[in-house]
């Protein structure tokens with residue numbers, strides 16, 4: 124019988140699909156909300172947005188994908204039970220990252 128899943132970490136075949144674990148990773152650049160002042164309200168946002176769209180359209184597709192990945196990536200991984208336990212243990216043993224690093 125062909126197995127439908129393999130572990131993305133160790134490559135083990137997952138014969139029982141119900142035994143798999145799913146890790147969803149979302150990594151994105153930190154973003155602090157902007158403060159809007161009176162000068163911002165005077166800006167020609169339609170013109171600025173049109174210029175931004177033109178600049179993005181002028182980018183080769185490979186550059187656009189690279190730029191998108193610099194801002195953030197999202198991935199989904201399938202793990203076997205031992206790898207899921209290992210990841211959980213490693214995450215549990217790490218202190219939360221400091222905002223000042």
Ligand SMILES: [Zn+2]
Pocket residue numbers: 130131132133134135202203204205206207
């Ligand atoms: Zn595994």
